[in-house]
Amino acid sequence: MESMFILVPISIILAFCIGYFFWWSGKSGQFDDLEGPAYRILMDDDSTDKLLDKDKDEADEHQKR
Template sequence: MESLYLLIPLSVLLVFLIGLIFWWSVRSGQFDDLEGPGWRVLQDDDKPADTAAETKKNN
């Protein structure tokens, strides 16, 4: 029974911590584009890396 006095506050603290981390990730844009990075891996870019970066800046 005494262990519940410790486990219940710890679990409530853990829930708030997880909620805070999830809120931060949504606000910072972590879930904005879930499919883009996966498709970018499959694209065949024949240009050098610095030319591709300049093209992205111009578009």
């Protein structure tokens, strides 16, 4: 029974902290774009392919010398 005097206030404080951080994340825009990061992973970045092709061409020219 004595532990209830400690655990109940701790759980209430924890619940308020969780509620505050949830409210803060909503106000700061954390939930504005939920699908964007998932699609960004799937998008191809052609600039890295061009760099790899350029390096391959330079290596081929170096071998020809």
